[in-house]
Amino acid sequence: EPDSARVRAYERDLRNLAHLRAFALPVIDELAEWPDRAMWGEWLDRFSALAVRCLSRPERVLQTLAAYRPMSEVGPVSLEEAGDALKDRLVALDWDPPDRRYGRVFVGTPHQARGRAFRVVFVPGLAERLVPQRPREDPLLLDEQRAEADEALVRQDDRRSAERLLLKIAIGAASERLYLSYPRMDVAETRARVPSFYALDVMRAITGRVPDHRVLAAEAEEEAGARLEWPAPRDSDRAIDELEHDLAVLKPLLESRDTAVVKGRAHYLLGLNDALRRSVIGRWARGRPAWSPSDGLVKVAPGVRDAIQANRLGGRAYSLSALQRFSVCPYQFLLAAIHRLEPRDEPEPLVRMDPLTRGSLFHKVQAEFFRALERAGALPVTPDGLPGAIRTLDAVLDRVADSYAEQLLPAIPRVWQDEVAEIRRDLGIWVRRLADDQTWVPTYFEFSFGLNDEGRDPRSLPDPVVVDGRFVLRGSVDLVETRPDLGVLRVTDHKTGKDRTNRDIVVGGGAVLQPVLYSVAVEQGLGTRVVSGRLFYCTTAGGFAERPIEVNDYSKGQALRVLELIDSAVERGFLVAAPAERACTWCDFRPVCGPHEEDRVKRTNKAPIRELEDLRSLR
Template structure:
């Protein structure tokens, strides 16, 4: 009772409509069922049949038809569930309790689905025992997989769960005696070119008892249809059925595609080729071409298709380009739910505790417009406070540093901690209700689409109650994490309106007046096919050939890729645009799809001489200044094009109601930044700053400020002149804050040397200094703080023992600690700074009665020696402190004995004092003072040009102002190198 009609989709459509008309010619209410492989194809057939009285025609997919049969029977007590998360967790429970990768259960579930869809039963293990596979290891792997399949299906049965595959299997059993199927005069199956095993059984069960016509997209002997060969030969000739070819119009290009040695001339103007740099430029050019087609050639948006093999790499680029250019479109793909701010804020809140309250997440949450702040609270003030306290993550950091600083924030965090760490076990449904109530309480986003979607995803987790058991809240959040990261929202609201943006699978069977194929590059179309490591192709082939199960091999996917490409090429009626990225967004070269070259061959084209190829320029000025595209530019693009072309864009700005004055200033500023020549005001050459110089003369300069000025004058401008705040880097809970560690060393050393009695028991003195410190105040975990405290104490003890021995040998003894220094230097100061003083604070000043030395404590050692850094102008503290200390009365008549840096932690292994000797100072003193004079002259003249120092030891690595200095801007660097 099966009739098979085969041919290309375009011919099948007409044959399908003719048969539909014929079946209802005498009675327009003749009941007919139409079954398609996808909902989209069923809707397309329904639209094709529109305009005729089709009240008695029912359009189904395999799933919906199976569901109707099972519901009609009324005997199925199991609950239909298609949620992959439930199946993943069930498989995970069957894999045992040992450690395994997070995605392993999902991989097993996918393989089990292939076996179940193919109708493979656990008893297929008997075939393995009979030598189905020759390789012992592969046979054992398959046997283990079939054992897992048996336990999986048994568990589903015990849980009372009916899977979609189980639904189809049950429908196949019911089909021969179905009253619902018997009411149809005919069943028209349309558009599938392959079926999995259970679908094939369902189809055969229906075709064996009822009048069925199959419209099968297939051209016998054509290489592009090789993927459908096996199904055609094996399944469609049973019972004496002879497939009937449908008369189809000539299709020269399709006839030649993938046929070696054959070519055909494509219709005039049919083929166009576009290349661009990256998906964004590709999408931009497609959008402009669509506007041109609509405006100049009268093509309706609904007659245009844009298709990629997979939409994910192009989803955002196409949506952004079409919206910017006002191209009406509908897209089947969804955008990630967590891309929406409200959804992201919800997950940020729920995940705070499991992520140990990261400071950035807390600040993002409190800055969200959806989050309910306590009365009088300020997210901006909280952000500044958290950065000042250098909180990174971990409840202990919050607990140790925040109390006493801001009561409202601390109260909020304590409340959130209690809400996000509930005790006990509850059902999945109860946890979903708890989380939903928490979100409702903390957010004001009831009308937001994404917020509603999050609540829906929470409710969907109730299905996991079928598995039994009551999870704790962290386990619930783990499942919610998987759910939210896989959830999506529609990109467009109106289906089937405007340009169709589809992936290749959804576009099967469609027809377009104009089609754009985007993303034609290797790795995307054709996609990369990989074997299933759990069920390799050799095992699949054995199950299919020897076992009789209708299961496909993964490598057959390459044949399907060819078929999809051929179907897409054939779906364009008047014009086909083939688009590919010649490079990605970063400029890396991309390889065009191999299918393009077969298309070139089939069309008789030389790929090196494509007259109809357009290379979309990467540079905005070349891309936007095309006369052909000028009418289709957005106002912003038109403004930019006018500015780049040297035209006057201000009249356009005025007509659009833009703030022309501000735009003009911005344009002039941009031109200034890109000019050649000497540095100017935007490079830091600002001229004398009288107010700042007066302030500087009154306050003086410290050596650290001089060092920053020498390293990069622009940092001095940002910090001291513009008064930009230097952001504090947060400190991780896994290590001691370096600044805090340095302070601890200084305090301990000062306390030690101020109490001479302590020298009798060095370790006791060190323990006394550290004993009062609490892990909460340090923001570390208790055990970690104990470890760090012991390490730092051992470093101090090692240093002090060495230092005491060195003092005994050299005769130098500490005289002054944390001593403020102030005075003048023998520097030729500019007139505006005459009389300016210098100041600083020395860690320690030693004396032997004849000379004095400057001692500075450091945490770790530098790779470059101190004397070398002084000679290169990197370290100015030692010479300046020596000059200032010489002016103190305590050292009157004493010689300058040099300076030394003590990196305390290096003494744990090998002492590394870093000296700047009296001889070094005598040799370098004049040059140092001249360098300081030159720096101050530049300050007086207002010259603060950047001096980038990239690399591992470069100054730029720890500069707090990388976002404002433009060190990566080419022309800024060119001008900076020309600075005196």
């Protein structure tokens, strides 16, 4: 979409990439000139210069590097050896304690607690496989061989003793109070944790007996009162921050069934957090039968009247994919087509080809395949020319797939190759279907009107098309074919998903507008009669089904009726969250509305959405 909200985001990303290039490339060039081996002094000089160049606060790194200056004449050593020597020191840099320690919290390792005393000490992490760590022998030199080689070599018993000593140092640093804790849940593996035997040893020292670990876990849970799904103590006075306090206050109120006890409680939260106040009031309003501003746009206020008029179907150009959102949910149409909101792109490794990427690649291959055959004078595809067409298709697919792979960098090349092979299979079946029908000759490929981006048919129309003198539309037609004996056209919209349409479809309740409205726009733009439009599900998932729709007065009337209903809703300013069945399942804006909009709409007043229901009933 030319006016998509992503345009500015992409422009910002390009500026950021330019800044990154200006910063990073000179650094990479400098690193490429470093020698394979050098004296320690030379490595320290290079590391120091790199730290000053790349870090905003290099002082602590420079201080660590300075400690290695006595080794300047040692070497030569490799960069890997120098990195191994510095790694542990640079991964966790220590802050020197302040001169005045009172009123502060010391955070450090047991090693750093040596010789120090604190009134209160917290020792976290006493869970099995955390403290102590799971014992592992050195696979290159097992303990048995270590004992034979040299008694001074560290073995498992020595490691266990050293770890136990560290725990004693941490515990011994407490002069008044000691807190031991362990995580009761491994969030990464979603399984419960148990206290380590060190925690059991501490309890034995306190009580004189070794407790059952299940009893200890139950007592710890009772003492803490916090759970993974509700991370707050039972008593709000024991909360350590504002979040825990508020959750502790809310928990008994949510569990109570006595409205007299709950009413008016925790009202202070609405005064502390404006966002929470709006959310609570909005949720209350959306639970009522009457429609309210919390449900979306419900009326045209004087301050937004001009903006509403500018977004009517005659005031600006709409794509058919944007208009189809109205039937799915008017509020989705408001957010996506009028406010132009879109989900944020989250960079992540491409493991499997998502439906949008698959569809984009599929359509690009189809368009370039037709153009290649047109240049070779090989259209339409005939049974005799089928082998050459298949070779052309394979070459085009290889080129396009390589281009996509270079841009997307799939995480698992074999998975990408398998999915490209599936696309190759479907495209091969599609081309053979073309050879079976000699009636229609492919003429225009990705023919657009009102779009100026790359990849469109060079004969496309630069301006949007005004349908019925009222509605301004723009879009891109996958394929326009000519029937030479009659001099008429047929419009085809290729689909790569499953076929969920009815056999007698015309506009699909406002959710399938391309066949008819593309036909109307092409007929008006090219001045040639279009007799039919069709949906062609040209993949195995879609069963290679065709849904032809005759373009006549009835189908045109149905399509214009859809446009009239959408324009009327925009004019009235009534664009509310009223999703069609299962529409919320695939909606990008589900985090805005929540998962229960379909159930909520069943309890609201149906009169204001009567026209929407009429639209969804159209064939």
